[in-house]
Amino acid sequence: MTKNELFNLMTTHKAQIATIKFYDMADRYILTMGDQHIDLSDSDAENLMTDLNVEDFVAITILNQHMSAKITK
Numbered sequence: 001m002t003k004n005e006l007f008n009l010m011t012t013h014k015a016q017i018a019t020i021k022f023y024d025m026a027d028r029y030i031l032t033m034g035d036q037h038i039d040l041s042d043s044d045a046e047n048l049m050t051d052l053n054v055e056d057f058v059a060i061t062i063l064n065q066h067m068s069a070k071i072t073k
Contacts, residue, residue, distance in 0.1 A: 001031075001044050003051045009033065010073055017073075020045055022066035029066075 010018055015033035020040065022029050029045035031038040040048070049069045052058040059070045 001040065001048055003048065003055075006031070006048065006052075006071070007073070009036075009038075010071070015073075018071040020049060020067075020069040020071075021063060022068065024064065 006018065009015075010033055013033050013036055015036070018031060018033040020029055020031050022045070026039075029040040029042060031040055031045075046067060049060055049067045052069055052071065053060050055071075057072050059072075061068050061070075
C-alpha cells in the first residue's frame with residue numbers, strides 16, 4: 001500500500017483518523033479507519049510508516065517494540 005492509496009481509502013471511507021498498529025494476538029499490522037480494518041504485511045506497514053514519517057499530520061511512535069502510526073487528515 002502506498003501513501004496515496006491510504007489517503008484515497010481515508011477519503012472513500014470519510015475517515016479523519018487512521019491508525020497502523022501491530023497486534024501481538026493477530027501477529028500482524030492492522031490499518032484501522034473507523035470501523036474498517038485492513039491487514040497489512042510487515043513490510044508494507046513498515047514501508048508505509050517510513051513514507052508517512054515526513055508528514056506533519058502523522059505521529060510515529062514505538063509501541064511494544066513495533067512502529068505505530070496515527071494519521072489525522
